[in-house]
Amino acid sequence: MTTILFENPIFLEHKVPEGHPERPDRLKALNLALEHERFSPLTRLEAPQGNEDFVLLAHPEQHLRTVMSAIPEDGINALEADTYASPASLQAALTGIGGAVAAVDAVFSGKADNAFVASRPPGHHAEKNKAMGFCFFNNIAIAARHAQRKHGAERVAIVDWDVHHGNGTQDIFWDDPSVLFCSTHQMPLYPGSGAKTETGAGNIVNAPLSPDTGSEHFREAFKSRILTALDDFRPDFILISAGFDAHYRDPLAQINLVADDFDWATGRLLDAAGKTANNRIVSLLEGGYDLQGLAESAGTHIYRLMRG
Ligand SMILES: [Zn+2]
Numbered sequence: 001m002t003t004i005l006f007e008n009p010i011f012l013e014h015k016v017p018e019g020h021p022e023r024p025d026r027l028k029a030l031n032l033a034l035e036h037e038r039f040s041p042l043t044r045l046e047a048p049q050g051n052e053d054f055v056l057l058a059h060p061e062q063h064l065r066t067v068m069s070a071i072p073e074d075g076i077n078a079l080e081a082d083t084y085a086s087p088a089s090l091q092a093a094l095t096g097i098g099g100a101v102a103a104v105d106a107v108f109s110g111k112a113d114n115a116f117v118a119s120r121p122p123g124h125h126a127e128k129n130k131a132m133g134f135c136f137f138n139n140i141a142i143a144a145r146h147a148q149r150k151h152g153a154e155r156v157a158i159v160d161w162d163v164h165h166g167n168g169t170q171d172i173f174w175d176d177p178s179v180l181f182c183s184t185h186q187m188p189l190y191p192g193s194g195a196k197t198e199t200g201a202g203n204i205v206n207a208p209l210s211p212d213t214g215s216e217h218f219r220e221a222f223k224s225r226i227l228t229a230l231d232d233f234r235p236d237f238i239l240i241s242a243g244f245d246a247h248y249r250d251p252l253a254q255i256n257l258v259a260d261d262f263d264w265a266t267g268r269l270l271d272a273a274g275k276t277a278n279n280r281i282v283s284l285l286e287g288g289y290d291l292q293g294l295a296e297s298a299g300t301h302i303y304r305l306m307r308g
Pocket residue numbers: 162163164243245286287288
């Protein structure tokens with residue numbers, strides 16, 4: 001497998017208040033883990049800055065204007081209860097989108113089998129009209145739309161294993177059967193959505209997990225709900241909202257996964273992508289707030305993508 005990692009130092013310039021969990025140190029911890037020699041075959045490219053038109057693939061222009069007007073000239077400004085912007089935040093967010101779009105282009109052109117984008121801020125909580133939960137724009141929804149518009153993808157599957165429900169992604173694709181959205185997440189937990197009964201146009205598959213459960217429940221839910229849905233849907237492209245906050249060390253949730261669970265889940269999605277999607281997978285970093293848990297888990301995920 002050829003795997004490309006997209007990164008950019010601008011992602012460290014999106015600043016948040018002291019003590020905020022979604023902090024630049026997350027990417028520094030991942031970068032340290034990537035220094036291991038097992039990652040030497042990884043192709044590492046600078047994520048290009050995306051333009052504002054990409055935002056409009058998943059959001060109305062009003063949302064773009066609202067976010068732009070909330071970017072401060074100096075200091076840090078709150079967009080809402082949990083979501084903050086600093087002067088470089090718009091450039092960081094647009095570069096996260098640019099990385100996601102470049103990753104999609106790389107797998108559809110055959111330059112890579114799969115790709116991982118190590119960006120921040122994350123995206124899966126951003127609804128059509130709303131920045132929330134540390135997210136400004138929905139990177140994964142934009143990547144899905146770009147795959148459809150630019151590369152003719154017809155059946156895009158988004159698998160979201162972040163411990164929080166991807167309410168934004170669900171919101172954007174709620175009535176769009178060309179995109180399958182599958183999520184495992186802790187319930188109850190922020191943002192409160194993600195019940196099994198939320199099914200959209202039959203294209204939404206939620207697999208909520210009870211607090212204090214671990215590998216066994218996660219793998220069972222993944223197999224029985226998500227892998228079966230993927231088999232039925234036969235995606236021609238798979239996107240992963242790769243949050244690593246279901247790790248047992250994570251301070252924001254109470255699911256007890258270990259790094260090996262992300263190896264396992266990645267392997268199952270590689271199998272699925274091999275069947276119907278010509279191996280095409282693009283994975284975007286979402287959450288993960290314990291530095292050790294994040295670095296180990298994301299490293300394990302990327303290494304699995306490299307091995308196929
Ligand atoms: Zn999360």
